C-alpha cells in the first residue's frame with residue numbers, strides 16, 4: 001500500500017505547516033483498522049495563519065480578470081486527471097471505498113467541477129437597467145473569504161465541489177476536511193498551487209468540530225458551506241447567522257425511490273442497488289426508502305436478493321472489489337445497531353445484516369435488505385448511512401406520494417415508471433431538491449444538487465452555485481443635476 005502520510009497536517013499560504021501542540025488525529029485505513037497517517041488538529045495559531053493568508057490572497061485573486069482565474073482552475077482539472085490513479089488510491093485508503101468507485105467518482109468528479117466552473121468564470125457579468133436618462137448597472141462581486149467544511153464520505157469531491165465555484169467567483173477558501181478523512185483535500189491544495197493559484201487562496205486546516213466552529217465565527221469569514229449531518233448543520237447555520245454570513249448546507253436525507261409496476265424491473269433493481277450499496281451506503285442522497293408497487297414486489301425482491309448475493313465484498317484496493325468497509329468502527333457499530341432495531345421492530349431481513357464472515361478485520365457490513373418495512377419503523381425514518389435498504393409496499397399513486405413526503409428530510413427522490421406523464425406528475429409533488437426519473441444518484445456537475453426541508457439550503461454545482469458564492473453590487477448612475485428640498 002502506498003505511503004499516505006502527508007508532509008505536515010495543514011496546507012497554508014502555499015506550503016505544508018505543522019503545529020504539534022494540536023490534538024492528535026489518527027487517519028485509519030477502514031479495511032484493516034491500521035493507522036496510515038498521523039496528523040494534528042489546528043491550533044489557534046494555524047487558524048490565524050490560514051485566515052490572514054486567505055484575506056491577502058483573495059484581494060489579489062479577486063482583482064484578476066475572470067478568464068485568468070478560469071485558466072488556473074482548468075489547469076488544476078488537467079493535473080487531477082493526470083494523477084487520477086494516485087488520487088483515487090489515496091481516497092480509497094482514506095475512506096475504504098472500493099478503488100473501482102474512486103477511479104470514476106471522486107477526483108474525476110472534482111476535475112469535472114474545476115473544468116466546468118473554469119469555463120463559467122468569465123460569464124459572471126452584471127446587467128444594465130435603463131431608467132430614462134439615468135441607469136443602474138450591477139456587478140457580481142466575490143463574497144471574500146469563504147469556509148468549506150467537509151464530511152467523510154466524498155472528501156475529494158466535496159473539497160472540489162466547494163472550491164471550484166468559490167474560486168471561480170473570486171473568493172478565497174479555507175477548507176476543513178472531516179477529521180476522519182484528512183488526506184484528499186491536502187492534495188487539492190498542492191495541485192492548485194502547481195496550477196498557478198496564489199499562496200493562501202485555498203488553505204486546508206485539519207481539525208475536529210471546534211476548528212470548524214472557530215472558522216465559522218471569525219468576522220473575516222463571509223460564508224460557510226457545510227456538507228454534513230442535520231444536527232451539525234443547525235449548529236453551523238446558527239453560528240453563521242450571528243455574524244450574518246451566507247451559508248450553503250448540504251445535509252442528510254432519507255430519500256424515497258418509488259417503483260411503479262410498469263417500470264423496467266431490472267433497471268429498477270440496479271437503481272435500488274446503486275442507491276443503497278454504492279460506497280457501502282454512505283451517500284447523502286441515497287434512496288433508502290424503496291417503495292415498490294404491490295403487483296411486482298415479490299419479483300422485485302427475488303431479483304434484488306439474488307443479485308445482492310453476488311456482490312464482491314473485499315479489499316478495496318483490489319479492482320474486483322465492489323463493496324468495501326464503512327469509514328470507521330463507530331459508523332459500523334451505528335449501522336449494526338440499526339439492523340438490530342429493524343429486526344426487533346418486525347422488519348423481515350432478506351439478506352445481509354452481519355459483519356461478513358470472510359472479513360476478520362476492518363469495518364465491514366454486508367449489503368442488507370429488509371422487506372415488510374412500515375413507515376413508523378426506525379429504519380424507515382432515520383438516516384442510517386450504511387448499506388441497509390428498506391423495502392416498503394404501496395398500492396396507489398396518491399398514497400405513495402403522501403408517504404414519501406412524510407419526513408423532515410428532502411434531499412432527493414427517484415421515480416421508476418414507463419409512463420412519463422405519471423413520472424412528471426409524481427416528481428412535481430415530491431418534496432425533494434434533487435430528483436431522478438428512471439435512474440438514481442447520477443450527479444453531473446452541470447446539474448444543481450441540494451435539498452429542501454431539513455436537508456439543506458442553497459445548491460452546489462451548475463450555474464446556481466455561482467450565485468451562492470457571489471453578491472450583487474447595484475450602481476445608480478445619474479445623468480442630470482441633483483435637486484434637494486432646501
Ligand SMILES: NC(=O)c1ccc[n+]([C@@H]2O[C@H](COP(=O)([O-])OP(=O)(O)OC[C@H]3O[C@@H](n4cnc5c(N)ncnc54)[C@H](O)[C@@H]3O)[C@@H](O)[C@H]2O)c1
Pocket residue numbers: 149150151152153154176177178179207208209210211212213216227228229230231232233235236249250251252253283284285383385411456
Ligand atoms: N447533502 C450532501 O451533499 C451530503 C454529502 C455527504 C454527506 N452528507 C451528510 O453528512 C453526514 C455524514 O458526515 P459526517 O458524519 O462527517 O457529518 P458531521 O455532521 O458529523 O460532520 C461534518 C463536518 O462538520 C464538522 N463539524 C462538527 N461540528 C462542528 C461545529 N460545531 N462547527 C463547525 N464544524 C463542525 C466536522 O468536523 C466535519 O468536518 C450524513 O448526515 C450525510 O447525509 C451530506
Ligand SMILES: C[N+](C)(C)CC=O
Pocket residue numbers: 153154282283284285441443449
Ligand atoms: C453528492 N454525492 C451524492 C455524490 C455524494 C453525497 O453523499
Ligand SMILES: [K+]
Pocket residue numbers: 027028029030093094095180181182
Ligand atoms: K480514514
